[in-house]
Amino acid sequence: NISNPGETDLVASVSFMSADPIEQQAVVVKPRSRAQVEFLRGRTVGVVVPQVELVGTTGTVEQQLEFPGGDVTSQCAPDTSVTWHFADGFTAEGSTERIVITNPYPDAAVVNMTYTTKEGSRNPANLQGLIVAPRSAKSLSMADLGARDEARLAVSVTATTGRVVASRIQHYIGLGRLGYSTTIGTSRPLAQWWFTSGRTGSTVEELLIAYNPGGETSKVQVTFFGEGITNGLPIDENNVAATPTQEIDVPAGSIVAINTAEVADLPKGDHAMVVSSLNNVGLVVEHVLSQRTGGSSFTAITNGLADGLVSGTWRLPSGLIGGALNAVTILNTTADTGTFTVSAYGPGGKVAIPGLENLPIGPASVASLNVPPDAPVGEVVIESTVPVAVQRRMARNHGLVGFTIVGGLPVRPAQ
Numbered sequence: 001n002i003s004n005p006g007e008t009d010l011v012a013s014v015s016f017m018s019a020d021p022i023e024q025q026a027v028v029v030k031p032r033s034r035a036q037v038e039f040l041r042g043r044t045v046g047v048v049v050p051q052v053e054l055v056g057t058t059g060t061v062e063q064q065l066e067f068p069g070g071d072v073t074s075q076c077a078p079d080t081s082v083t084w085h086f087a088d089g090f091t092a093e094g095s096t097e098r099i100v101i102t103n104p105y106p107d108a109a110v111v112n113m114t115y116t117t118k119e120g121s122r123n124p125a126n127l128q129g130l131i132v133a134p135r136s137a138k139s140l141s142m143a144d145l146g147a148r149d150e151a152r153l154a155v156s157v158t159a160t161t162g163r164v165v166a167s168r169i170q171h172y173i174g175l176g177r178l179g180y181s182t183t184i185g186t187s188r189p190l191a192q193w194w195f196t197s198g199r200t201g202s203t204v205e206e207l208l209i210a211y212n213p214g215g216e217t218s219k220v221q222v223t224f225f226g227e228g229i230t231n232g233l234p235i236d237e238n239n240v241a242a243t244p245t246q247e248i249d250v251p252a253g254s255i256v257a258i259n260t261a262e263v264a265d266l267p268k269g270d271h272a273m274v275v276s277s278l279n280n281v282g283l284v285v286e287h288v289l290s291q292r293t294g295g296s297s298f299t300a301i302t303n304g305l306a307d308g309l310v311s312g313t314w315r316l317p318s319g320l321i322g323g324a325l326n327a328v329t330i331l332n333t334t335a336d337t338g339t340f341t342v343s344a345y346g347p348g349g350k351v352a353i354p355g356l357e358n359l360p361i362g363p364a365s366v367a368s369l370n371v372p373p374d375a376p377v378g379e380v381v382i383e384s385t386v387p388v389a390v391q392r393r394m395a396r397n398h399g400l401v402g403f404t405i406v407g408g409l410p411v412r413p414a415q
Helices: none
Strands: 002-004 012-018 023-027 032-036 049-055 064-065 072-074 082-090 096-103 108-119 120-122 130-132 136-141 152-162 166-174 179-184 192-200 202-211 217-224 247-248 254-261 270-279 284-293 294-303 311-316 328-332 338-346 349-352 358-361 366-369 378-393 403-407
Touching: 002 023, 002 049, 002 338, 023 032, 023 338, 023 349, 049 096, 072 179, 072 378, 072 403, 082 108, 082 166, 082 202, 082 284, 096 108, 096 130, 096 247, 108 254, 130 136, 192 202, 192 284, 192 294, 192 328, 192 378, 202 217, 202 247, 202 270, 217 254, 247 254, 270 366, 328 338, 358 378
Parallel strands: none
Antiparallel strands: 002 032, 012 023, 012 049, 064 072, 082 152, 096 136, 096 166, 108 120, 108 130, 108 152, 166 179, 192 270, 202 254, 202 284, 217 247, 217 270, 284 294, 311 378, 328 366, 328 378, 338 349, 338 358, 338 378, 378 403
């Protein structure tokens, strides 16, 4: 999905990279509209990675993948990097995981891969010095590379020549997980990660998977936000609600799974979370939510929102589905009361969605939004008077239960 909220045509140059020669297509997106580009281009096997370059006015891009195991909306990488990390790999009981490395440049890239399991880190010789041809994508099966039947599997990709983009494709079919996910990697470890779409309950397993690719132990604290939860704010002094936190060490080069069901005093239901390194040693954190419902089950995976990207304005390029319940969760990351408005773009420009205007949001609190049935279908923008973090729950379609989780796109203030 390429969205153009502006008043003039948006020109996009789309490249399609795979193991075959690169293909390219020019796309013109009319003002205040959205264009969809089919990037598999008739292929039924293999991997195709699109690269979108926007010319002229500002636009936003998201990737949507339709799959019988559940549709997935995922973010794009804004740039290449020499390092990429993935905290939550999974190949247990026949589940599959592929790492896709894309080189958009005219010269070959050389990369090394390492992976970490419960038994420790591994640096197989066959994963060192991998060559990624110019303007191509290389897909690697973790099971075929020796990481078969692993319930904990972190991966790091390091380019020794050039810069690349790394993403992960997973199909879950065992050990309590069911579904499909595509996730862009994390280009560097950070000391704080936000999540707004957490959930606990009798039919839910919720994990925060923390991966420390560095050389020093990270001392981690998880703090929760939501109904019945306080966080030491002055307004909470006379409140008897829970104040749950969890502290844990994540040793250098290891993976630690934090099961939120084991956090004392955490109320059942929906919540938001922030994972912080108390000693400022960066790590990579992913959120894994598996739930049994409607005679079936589903698993939703998402990266955290980086602390430096909390913002007063967020864009949702793929829009929202009218009538969707609990479709957007918004966390006020400050100790101040604020308000927010949800608008959508259509032929007449940006219009506030009725019932979602100037809504209050308290300090360190979470707002969960139901979408009105008659909401416009264009790109959505959320504007808040305080910095917030935003994630969405997206339908899996195909008659499947549950949802996937994906972050919004933060807008940085003009410099």
